[in-house]
Amino acid sequence: MYNIAVIPGDGTGPEVVREGLKVLAAAAGRFGFEYQTTEYDFGGDRFLRTGETLPDSAVDELRGHSAIFLGAIGHPGVKPGILEQGILLKARFALDQYINLRPVKLYPGVETPLRDKGPEDIDFVVVRENTEGLYVGSGGFLKKGTPDEVAVQESINTRKGVERCIRFAFDYVQKRNRDKKLTMCGKTNVLNYSQDLWLRTFNETAGDYPGVKTDYAHVDAICMWFVKNPEWFDVIVTDNIFGDIITDLGAMIQGGMGIAAGGNINPGGVSMFEPIGGSAPKYTGQNVINPLAAIAAVQMMLEFLGEDGAAAAVERGTMHVTGEKLPSLAVGRMGYSTSEVGDMVAARVRED
Ligand code: IPM
Ligand code: MN
Numbered sequence: 201m202y203n204i205a206v207i208p209g210d211g212t213g214p215e216v217v218r219e220g221l222k223v224l225a226a227a228a229g230r231f232g233f234e235y236q237t238t239e240y241d242f243g244g245d246r247f248l249r250t251g252e253t254l255p256d257s258a259v260d261e262l263r264g265h266s267a268i269f270l271g272a273i274g275h276p277g278v279k280p281g282i283l284e285q286g287i288l289l290k291a292r293f294a295l296d297q298y299i300n301l302r303p304v305k306l307y308p309g310v311e312t313p314l315r316d317k318g319p320e321d322i323d324f325v326v327v328r329e330n331t332e333g334l335y336v337g338s339g340g341f342l343k344k345g346t347p348d349e350v351a352v353q354e355s356i357n358t359r360k361g362v363e364r365c366i367r368f369a370f371d372y373v374q375k376r377n378r379d380k381k382l383t384m385c386g387k388t389n390v391l392n393y394s395q396d397l398w399l400r401t402f403n404e405t406a407g408d409y410p411g412v413k414t415d416y417a418h419v420d421a422i423c424m425w426f427v428k429n430p431e432w433f434d435v436i437v438t439d440n441i442f443g444d445i446i447t448d449l450g451a452m453i454q455g456g457m458g459i460a461a462g463g464n465i466n467p468g469g470v471s472m473f474e475p476i477g478g479s480a481p482k483y484t485g486q487n488v489i490n491p492l493a494a495i496a497a498v499q500m501m502l503e504f505l506g507e508d509g510a511a512a513a514v515e516r517g518t519m520h521v522t523g524e525k526l527p528s529l530a531v532g533r534m535g536y537s538t539s540e541v542g543d544m545v546a547a548r549v550r551e552d
Contacts, residue, residue: 201235202233202235202236203235203266204238204268204501205237205261205262205267205268205269206221206237206238206239206240206269208243208271209272210244210245210275210283210479211274211478211483211484212271212272212484212489212538213243213270213271213479215485215487215489215491216271216491216493216538219495219538219539219545220491220494220497221237221498222542223514223517223542223545223546223549224501225546226545226546226549226550227498227513227549228510230549230552231509231510233507237269240262242254242258242287243273243283244275244276244277244278244479247275248275248278253286253287253290254286254287254290254294259290259291262291262295262470263295263469263470264470267471267472267501267504268291269498269501270291270472271479271494272474272477273287273288274478275479275481276481289335291472292330292331295469295470295472296466297464297465297469297472298332298365298465299328299329299330299368299463299464299466300327300330300443300462300464301326301327301372301462301463302328302447302451302460302463303325303461304324304325304460305319305323306318306319306321306322307455307459307518309522309526310454310459310522310529312454312455313452314453317430317431320431321430321431322430322453323378324430324435324436324450325372325376325435326435326437326443326446326450327438328438328439328442328444329439330440330464332355332356332357332358332439332440333394333440333441334355334440336356338353338354339353339354340352355394355439359397359401362397362398363405366398370409373409373435374409374411374412376434379413379434380411380412380434381413381415381434382412382414382435382436383416383433383434383437384398384399384402384415384437385416385417385436385438385442386416386419386442387418387419388418389418399416402414402416402437419438419445419446422446423449426446427453430453447460451476451477456477457477457478457493458489458493459493459522460475460476460493460496461473461474461494461499461500462474462476463500473497473500473504475493475496477493480531483531487538487539488531488532488534488537488538489531489538490529490530490531490538490541492522492529492541492545495517495518495542495545496514496515498514502514513549513552514545516548516552517544517545517546517549517552520545520548521541521544525541525544526541
């Protein structure tokens with residue numbers, strides 16, 4: 201029996217979460233697992249009402265769940281940064297979700313902006329470190345607001361944090377079993393300390409994985425290769441900020457934010473799965489937004505719960521819908537409503 205915490209969040213979050221849960225229910229019926237959900241109302245509305253983002257007591261409650269399914273965080277009435285840091289980043293740090301796993305896979309029928317590239321070319325996974333680097337909030341001001349102002353923002357990288365991320369990535373390459381290749385993405389030509397630690401740890405850890413080919417690319421160059429030769433990549437491991445940036449590029453080449461999902465993983469704890477697009481406030485309540493990213497988040501959640509058969513069926517359902525049904529993933533051009541897209545994937549999962 202799985203206990204799933206559900207945080208629908210802001211904007212269109214609740215609409216896409218509903219479709220994700222619809223597909224989860226279909227998968228449970230078809231594959232015979234049981235679960236229950238607990239809904240939490242963290243997000244912009246609650247913050248505006250109570251001043252609370254994600255209280256410590258809630259973090260303790262979340263810890264008792266098998267997984268967390270998150271819709272979207274971001275509210276036009278709340279100053280940017282408050283909800284992101286107070287909810288999303290707080291959950292990642294407090295629950296020690298030290299991996300942000302982001303598959304970049306072009307499904308059949310989905311349009312990529314890359315001319316001459318197809319599903320056989322775009323299929324890789326980014327393993328982003330999720331609890332260190334520039335995201336720790338270390339730094340400060342001196343003489344703030346004066347002409348002599350100094351601002352420092354430090355990137356903190358620990359041997360333990362870097363190594364556990366790199367090990368996860370090597371293990372993931374083996375489990376994925378495709379090209380058996382891991383590329384480290386960094387900036388060793390400029391960042392002499394942090395990236396030196398990363399590359400040394402990468403090379404040392406590689407010794408434990410003789411069956412895995414290793415490669416290295418600078419972060420600026422990898423942006424170029426994602427566009428020019430995405431077929432070169434199998435699994436990429438990188439730090440928090442580089443991973444943040446390159447996975448937005450990755451999402452675009454797989455068809456946009458309407459299809460991209462991510463998992464915030466703590467392999468020994470509770471992990472959180474989310475569509476990576478935003479809360480799209482202007483489409484709220486219109487039943488027009490694409491739910492496939494939220495459905496892909498459910499797929500990842502099933503995989504991490506060990507329900508591999510169900511996860512694969514959800515992916516087949518998604519590919520059926522992108523390949524045979526939807527003319528486009530874009531709002532206004534899908535030809536179906538949010539709930540109809542969810543219905544089609546769920547129906548396919550039930551028949552799988
Ligand atoms: C992401 C988002 C977050 C991040 C923001 C909302 C804090 O961009 O999940 O990639 O930077 O990690
Ligand atoms: Mn991001």
